[in-house]
Amino acid sequence: MAEQYDVIVLGSGPGGYVAAIRAAQLGLKTAIVERELLGGICLNWGCIPTKALLRSAEIFHYMQHAKDYGLVAKGIEADLEAVVKRSRGVAKQLNAGVTHLMKKNKIAVHMGTGTLTGPTSLTVKGDKGEEKLTARHVIVATGARARDLPFAPADGKRVWTYRHAMTPPEMPTKLLVIGSGAIGIEFASFYSDMGAEVTVVEMLDRVVPVEDADVSAFLEKALAKQGMTIKTGAGVEELKVGASGVSAKIKAKDGKVESAEFSHVIVAVGIVPNTENIGLEKLGVKLDRGFIQIDPYGRTGVKGLWAIGDCVPGPWLAHKASHEGVTTVEAIAQELGNKDVHPHPLDRNNIPGCTYCRPQIASVGLTAAKAKEAGYTVKAGTFPFIGNGKAIALGEAEGFVKTVFDAKTGELLGAHMIGAEVTEMIQGFVVGKTLETTEAELMNSIFPHPTISESMHESVLGAYGRALHI
The missing domain is CATH 3.50.50.60 (FAD/NAD(P)-binding domain)
Known part of the structure; x- marks a missing residue:
């Protein structure tokens, strides 16, 4: 006899495991199915281990430029094997953390390859043989993989x-x-x-x-x-x-x-969604270039079947997947009679993007060009890090913050940054956009000194001809 749940999540990446935790918090009997490693690509082979690699490279860069800070460092070498080992250790630690979260929230974990046999049923083939699972609702969170070049598929060697x-x-x-x-x-x-x-x-x-x-x-x-x-x-x-x-x-x-x-x-x-051979075709799920088409709450159009993350339309970002996971589970709970949840549809204009190269990049909302294309009359302000005391003191004076406003209403339309630690600063503008802030609130906010974040304030002032330090 098939094991029965309220919610089954197919895939345990940052969308899937967060969805499972939120379902358990709402009192739903929850299971998660994973064919490889809990945490999915992001924790094991993506977001987190790459940041560990980049941190090692950043430290190596600083050590090579020690004299710029009045220091002496000799015989600096990089040990690639040790750098990779550290990165894998970070991934292993986080994988263990997700395993703990599953146990803490009493989420059943079924390791193996899951295949849908119906909108709310699936089989799992793994070490335990074949298991049959059913649920009132199923969330597909199978993610995506790297796209190959047709004339030169990846071989792992060259x-x-x-x-x-x-x-x-x-x-x-x-x-x-x-x-x-x-x-x-x-x-x-x-x-x-x-x-x-x-x-x-x-x-x-x-x-x-x-x-x-x-x-x-x-x-x-x-x-x-x-x-x-x-x-x-x-x-x-x-x-x-x-x-x-x-x-x-x-x-x-x-x-x-x-x-x-x-x-x-x-x-x-680019990426290819992992939506082949999991049973979607037989269920009549609508796909576009392999991506599952959904409504703003994650519904696929097939009753009881939902989808989130990198297997649905982008942007294909871990934090977007996690947010979708919470929204979708709350919509499921609402359908099941929970009157205390009030899910909101995803606003793609409020999803931040971060790139962790050197210098870092972070952004949210519309660019100046996209805002003009959308019909806005734009006010934009840019403030360079060379005018910021903390950036100069850190030896990180290359970069800037740019903000984009609707000239008629003062609405913050977008923010764009490049430079040291901007991936940590962008959330200030994300919160501002979510609260539907205007230039007035941002101008009247007090930014701590000395911080690079003061450049955020100055860029807003600059959009209205009031920048103080340039």
Whole structure:
């Protein structure tokens, strides 16, 4: 006889495990199904371990520039094996943390490959053989995987995805990174700081193309100054993998095709949702390029079946998946008669984006260009870190904060930052947008001194011609 639950979550990434915890908090009998590791890609092979790698590279960079701070450090070397070992240790610790959270919240964990046999039933094939589970509601949170190049699939030796790049068999000497989104740029930054000669190829006309154009331009100059070669408006037309390296044909923006040799290649050209072979087709679930189509609360259109995270439309970010998980579970609880929950649909304009390269990038809401396209009359203010005392004292005076407002109402439409620790500062503007703030509240807020966050205040003042320190 099948085991019965109120909610079954298929996938235990940051969307799935958070959804399961919230379901348990609401008194629902909950199970989670995972085929590999609790915590999913983010905790084990994505967000967290990459930040551990980047932190090691950052420390290495500072040690190499100790004299800039009046210090002497000699014989500085990087031990790639030890750096990777630390990163894997961080991932293992967090995986154990999620395991603890499942036990604490009395969530049943079924390890194995789950396949839907109906909207609210599935089988799990794992070490225990085949288990049959049923629920009143099922949430699909199966995530996504790296997209391969059709002419050069990743082999883990010379051509890598992000997963290979996190546990490299050897240190690249000359690295080609295809794609300049967050994943591509973060690994380009890591390997460059670790000593590799890095080339980044981006098909669009600028790096990190989803960001504000001023941020893209600033980052390209910063990366070039660090020694990277940046090719925008370019594409890789061919990769030939050999025993000791990779030959690439790169078509430049002027149409010329150049050949170049690299020791390794990282492919970061997007993701593919993990929605094949899990039973969706037979259920009539609507898909678009493999992504499950949902309403603002996660409903798929098939009664009892919901979806969240990287297997649904983007942005494909861990914190967006977690937020969706809570919203969807509360909508399920509401359907089951809980009158104390009041879920709100996801507002994609309030989802922050962070890229942990050096310098860091963070943003939320509309860029100035997108705001104008949407019909707004825009007021925008930019404040450079060179005008901020804390940034100068830290030796991190490269960067800026840019804010975008509706000139008619004063509504904060967007905020865009590049520089040291901006990924920690962006939440101030996220809270502001969620509270529907205007320039008046931000101007009247007192920012602590000395902090880099004062640049946030100055950018708001600057949008209205009132900046004090520039």
